[in-house]
Amino acid sequence: VGRRWGTVKWPWSKSKSIVGSIAFFVAAFAVTLAEIAWFHAFGLVPVSPTDAAARVAIISAACTVVELVPLYKVFGLVGDDN
DSSP states (O other): OHHHHOOSEETTEEEEEHHHHHHHHHHHHHHHHHHHHHHHHTTSOSSOHHHHHHHHHHHHHHHHHHHHSOHHHHSOOOSOOO
16 A cells, blocks of 8 residues: 555655555554454454454554664664565
């Protein structure tokens, strides 16, 4: 999504777009809630998706922030993280 429609980039990372970050957050949030719903339906976890939604949103936001870190600048890594 970010590579196709992400024309507005973050100021600290010219390879990461705002649209891509939003897509990452939405996908992480939706997939995690779907997994929790699946596990809850089969009795594998006691927490329901609605009860977990706030915590999943916080974790998804934290993962989005971590994904924004330009690894090649911070750690001197070479390559593309995508």
